[in-house]
Amino acid sequence: MTVAYSCGHTEERKVYRTRQAGFLKSCLEERVCKACFRTLEEHDTFTSSRAIGLPMLSGTDKAVRWAYALRYKWIMGFIGLNPTLRGEAVDACGRRRSASWWIDHRYHLDDEMGSNVLETAAIPF
Ligand SMILES: [Zn+2]
Numbered sequence: 001m002t003v004a005y006s007c008g009h010t011e012e013r014k015v016y017r018t019r020q021a022g023f024l025k026s027c028l029e030e031r032v033c034k035a036c037f038r039t040l041e042e043h044d045t046f047t048s049s050r051a052i053g054l055p056m057l058s059g060t061d062k063a064v065r066w067a068y069a070l071r072y073k074w075i076m077g078f079i080g081l082n083p084t085l086r087g088e089a090v091d092a093c094g095r096r097r098s099a100s101w102w103i104d105h106r107y108h109l110d111d112e113m114g115s116n117v118l119e120t121a122a123i124p125f
Pocket residue numbers: 005007008009032033034035036037
């Protein structure tokens with residue numbers, strides 16, 4: 001059935017014809033479509049990254065978008081656990097400006113960045 005999202009886009013969605021189908025359709029129609037949701041999410045990551053003082057990243061559009069998400073997720077997790085090291089974490093992240101670095105190190109950001117932050121903070125580890 002065709003779902004008309006609140007953003008104005010429509011999508012063909014496979015919804016099984018059950019008694020809940022109408023309810024499901026109306027729930028979906030209160031939301032924005034998948035593409036708009038991604039854009040909103042990215043926009044949020046960009047503006048939030050800027051707000052906490054993280055610099056722009058360099059690379060292809062696709063790499064930059066991915067790296068922004070990786071970096072933001074990592075720093076928010078880190079700050080959540082170590083709120084007193086927020087400034088050091090932002091500084092350490094600021095020294096990695098290449099999107100490909102974040103993508104290449106995505107599976108061990110805690111090791112890579114964690115020790116960088118501690119170095120910045122001059123805490124022995
Ligand atoms: Zn949309």
